[in-house]
Amino acid sequence: MTTKMFLSAISPAKADRLYWLGRYSERVCTVLHILRKYYDAIIDDEHTNSHKVFCSKMGIPCEVENSREFVHKYLYDETLNYSVINMLERVKDNAILLREELKSESLQYIELAINFMKRAGEEDLKLYDIQYVTDVMYSFWGAVEDRIYNSKVRDIITSGKYIEKLDLYIRFGYEAERIEDVLSRLERVDAFEGDFYNTTDFINLKQRIAMPGFSTEETLNVVNSLFAA
Amino acid sequence: MYTRLLTQKDAVNKWMERYGVRFGIYKNGTFKEQIFPFDAIPRVISNSDWTELEKGLKQRVDALNAFLRDIYTEKRIIKDGVVPEDFVYSSKGYLPQCEGITPSKGIFSHISGIDLVQAEDGTWYVLEDNLRIPSGASYPMIARQLTRKASPETFDGAKVFDNRDYARMIREMMDHVNVDNGLEVILTPGRYNSAFFEHSYLAEKAGVVLAFPDDLFVDGDKVYYKGLFNERERVGAIYRRLSDEYLDPMTFERSSLLGVPNLFQAYAKGNVAIVNALGNGVADDKGIYYFVPKMVEYYLNEKPILKNAPTYLPFYEKDRNYVLENLHKLVIKDVAEAGGYGVMFGRDMDEKRLEEVKELVRTQPRRWIAQEVINFIDLEIMEGDERVMRKADLRAFVVSGKETKVWPSGLTRFTRDPKSFVVNSSQGGGFKDTWVMAE
Ligand SMILES: Nc1ncnc2c1ncn2[C@@H]1O[C@H](COP(=O)(O)OP(=O)(O)OP(=O)(O)O)[C@@H](O)[C@H]1O
Ligand SMILES: [Mg+2]
Secondary structure, three states: OOOOOOOOEEEEOHHHHHHHHHHHHHHHHHHHHHHHHHHHHHOOOOOOOOEEEEEEHOOOOOOOHHOOOOOOOOHHOOOOOOOHHHHHHHHHHHHHHHHHOOOOOHHHHHHHHHHHHHHHHHHEEEEHHHHHHHHHHHHHHHHHHHHHOOHHHHHHHEEEEEHHHHHHHHHHOOHHHHHHOOOOOHHHOOOHHHOOHHHHHHHHHHHHHHHHOOOOOHHHHHHOOOOOO | OOHHHOOOOOHHHHHHOOOEEEEEEEOOOOOEEEEOOOEEEEEEEHHHHHHHHHHHHHHHHHHHHHHHHHOOOHHHHHOOOOHHHHHHHOOOOOOOOHOOOOHHHHHOOOEEEEEEEEEEOOOOOEEEEEEOOOOHHHHHHHHHHHHHHOOOHHHHHEEOOOOOOOHHHHHHHHHHHHOOOOOOEEOOOOOOOOOOHHHHHHHHHHEEEEEOHEEEEEEEEEEEEEEEEEEEEEEEEEEOOOHHHHHOOOOOOOOOOOOOOOEEEEEEHOOEEEOOOOHHOOOOOOOOOHHHHHHHHHHOEEEOOOEEEEOOOOOOHHHHHHHHHHHHHEEEEOOOOOOOOOEEEHHHHOOHHHHHHHHHHHHHHHHHHEEEEEEOEEEEEOOOEEEEEEEEEEEEEEEOOOOOEOOOEEEEEEEOOOOOOOOOOHHHHHHHHHHOOOO
């Protein structure tokens, strides 16, 4: 691999943390958003299968029959590695090591989100009552834009964010325009001109998505290996 | 002066939570993050007290730096019989590997944390010098920021020295010792270090890179920061928050996974500044402490401004006899321990324990020092809505770069136990901001 751009002072381990910080933060936001849509169906019928559909799209096991019970566990159960509380823990694991880049002002939103989520779990708050988590996560994204002035650092987080968005939009069968929009945003992220990702894979991905009825599973593999470097 | 602040104490604590102000602690082998209990009532130091303290602290740290330079080179102080050889070479902090090495700009202790207490009559006593990795400055720093946020009126017209420029002081010092204008980093062992919050906060505020051991490597006796595309960036100054023995597995503790292999060689060749220097432990040893006032006279030819607590070295026969006779009213400390462990008060021991300790003093005199108990002042702290009095000490921070500067603040630690004198956070203590008055 040639050095096209001198990314001053970002070690591989740090880049990895930035990337996963972006992915997990985005996962929290988008998953809560999607979950709200599915939850809407549960309001009318507790015995709907909608949570099973959700699980299969997310590629997670679905061990409970009851939708409400599922939502509770999915949000708060610390023993399930795919629960929302654990997504937030992963956000924090990465963020806490990046304070000097994110700045304390951005980091505080993650503290707020996770502290709130823990209390919400104890009090069994319903999905609509945790809008606050979405609010502070959007604040976090705003702070990332505003407070980080090393553009390379910001770019790596942002790429993580768009990769995650792509992954979720593909899983949940979003319309092609939405997916293409994310792709074009990803393309515009500056850090990734050149060797950071595999250009051939990227073109391949674009072509795939342009085809109606593309295979979700294969496309997801491409998405997730884009930055394996 | 700070009554208004007290009405905002819950708000301040909320901000602390938001900012993740914590310290880590190992309990039964598992790592836990705890909040560091903050008491909103500041310790106030008058300007005249501070003027004296400041002079005394500079003098003391300058003498300690001179001692370290001397010990690892000429050893005049030993030859002249001021400090017995025994105390130097048997100290755990003395590193024979450092013989002959003079660090960048000749500075050994760049950041010194001097622990003081104030006695009832107003006299300040130094209890201990911390010249390796003194921690804690970030807490009053962030406390000031957050109290100003929560209660701006409190500071309206209050003539308090601002303490938020600590990180800038550190940065200036690092710029001064930096070798070949390289990258400046704070080297942290990682998230599971008790002071990780401080490492990351200081990196943010000083505007330097927070580096983890894997981010650094040594090639051709120079230190580099590893970049993403195999590019490298030369490192000129490392503020390491990792103790000597873990710093380089090739030179010290072989099993250390935290260190940077061959870092010592790069340092010995003068290719990188390490803050604080290696081998400083010999000067903040509890046994060497006894000699610090003598160092001031010896190196600076000045009268020491700051007092030590009256200290006895059982190593000397006269002192040993005194300690054996008076143990019940003395404090005795194991020179090899830190963090409040190994500090024992004679008045808390029963007859049997007293005899046991006396036996230890007889058989291992070099292992102990004893001090008169200083009845240091209590400070007011809030317990719920009540004000109570508790013992408190002060850690002052002295930064030695181009000049020796004393940070006009400090970490005031207090015990929450009404019967205790031990203020360490690892023993459940809390902290206060320290206000130094500008006039
Ligand atoms: N002579 C003394 N008189 C009264 N109290 C004392 C005396 N010496 C020590 N103490 C109390 O015990 C505490 C710990 O003492 P000291 O600083 O010597 O030990 P330490 O184990 O090195 O702690 P640390 O490394 O955390 O500073 C002091 O902060 C003080 O509260
Ligand atoms: Mg001490």
